[in-house]
């Protein structure tokens with residue numbers, strides 16, 4: 001791996017040269033200074049750096065560039081190098097640009113040109129950016145190599161896991177010569193894929209997510225046995241609880257079985273979350289929340305699945321799949337919902353091989369010039385259609401109902417209407433999925449005409465609502481008939497407290513039938529399925545935890 005990179009992009013060649021010269025003068029020994037004259041050129045350079053496994057410490061982008069402005073460039077650059085620190089350069093104070101830059105790309109600095117003398121105006125800013133990059137709490141593994149099969153569900157899961165946890169990795173297909181060479185070097189066969197090779201040369205064959213997390217430097221083992229608060233689930237509700245818990249002095253640990261961000265982390269653009277007038281991608285929102293929780297000292301365990309909740313006196317114990325456990329005074333359950341399966345002929349066997357639940361954004365590049373189908377009529381499906389339309393030749397949104405108005409926000413319906421290659425098909429369901437190695441065709445059923453039609457299809461993304469996966473809580477807390485967890489007033493039947501309730505008060509608003517165990521977000525009965533409400537409930541749950549702890 002070469003020196004870490006500082007990249008500047010400016011369409012004015014004079015300015016571009018001057019920035020690079022100033023940066024080289026001060027940072028040239030430790031960093032490689034690169035410059036580009038357009039967003040596209042800079043993105044091409046970043047892609048090459050990514051492939052070579054190089055690190056990028058800071059990006060400085062001019063705001064006013066033709067074709068792609070600085071904010072648009074930084075937004076795309078973040079997908080490649082989320083931890084590179086970001087500055088926007090502008091010729092004069094432009095408040096709107098500054099606000100957009102903060103909202104859209106979480107820009108660290110806003111620099112006015114010219115910056116003479118650089119010692120006063122440029123270097124202090126770049127010094128801080130480099131320091132922030134170095135202080136990044138994550139152990140970055142620069143060059144995890146992942147060899148897999150393009151159409152293999154386990155290979156997809158491994159890629160998705162690394163991508164959603166923002167772990168840099170290089171992907172090699174077993175069909176490419178380099179992929180073959182790596183397998184040979186690792187003494188592995190095509191049946192072993194996915195094969196992961198760490199920078200130290202450790203080889204993992206078909207690793208579990210916990211094994212992957214461990215080699216990728218993600219935290220999997222708890223530092224303590226006992227905490228004030230355990231948060232289960234790292235979606236918006238769990239991250240909200242972790243931020244408020246840790247910032248208010250509770251020893252807090254968050255346990256997440258996949259990647260932080262939850263469902264929201266899969267959203268290509270959340271437009272209705274307060275404070276983000278230009279929208280924010282779920283990945284970015286999750287990354288900021290994760291950093292915020294870490295900043296306040298919340299511990300985060302990844303790839304750990306909670307499989308049992310036990311009450312030992314006042315102690316609440318969470319057991320993991322491997323039998324180990326942690327305990328706390330209080331627990332916030334923020335386990336959200338998971339997608340329901342499509343349940344049509346052929347789909348199960350092709351899951352991860354063309355049929356995907358959620359937007360599987362790592363697949364975007366593979367959709368280039370292909371025909372993509374999306375199932376669902378809610379906002380999540382609409383967002384995915386907008387996102388994949390940028391890559392696919394055509395996107396077909398299949399909606400069971402008679403119109404989108406019943407289920408999708410007005411702003412998204414309008415957006416979809418303006419995109420030429422998006423086609424909305426109402427009263428239509430998927431009847432069958434076909435393909436041997438991977439998805440090749442889908443059969444659609446038109447409910448109005450009863451007609452069955454077969455279409456070539458490379459990708460089918462399914463967004464048909466979710467069900468809570470709370471079976472593991474059976475017997476520990478009361479669940480409703482659909483598996484959601486009732487709290488507070490919903491637990492009272494004719495004013496009577498739930499069976500086994502031991503305290504001389506009613507359960508608090510977000511408290512489950514087990515005192516000291518609170519529920520926030522989508523997993524709660526009758527909850528509003530929104531990012532904002534999930535975050536709000538996470539925060540509120542912590543207030544109730546304080547109240548509960550104060551009673552003891």
Ligand SMILES: Cc1cc2nc3c(=O)[nH]c(=O)nc-3n(C[C@H](O)[C@H](O)[C@H](O)COP(=O)(O)OP(=O)(O)OC[C@H]3O[C@@H](n4cnc5c(N)ncnc54)[C@H](O)[C@@H]3O)c2cc1C
Pocket residue numbers: 232233234235236237238255256257258259260261262263264265266267268269270271272273304305306307334335336337338358359379380381383469472520521522523528529530531532534
């Ligand atoms: C594609 C998409 C787009 C969306 N767009 C929007 C939008 O634009 N605006 C909006 O307001 N809402 C949107 N939503 C809805 C919003 O994302 C959810 O309401 C919100 O994420 C709920 O947050 P949560 O924390 O309750 O649950 P989740 O986000 O579901 O997170 C739950 C987490 O808990 C983890 N978990 C579950 N069980 C366990 C266990 N036993 N052990 C450890 N971890 C566990 C899961 O892996 C998951 O990460 C969207 C949803 C999707 C899927």
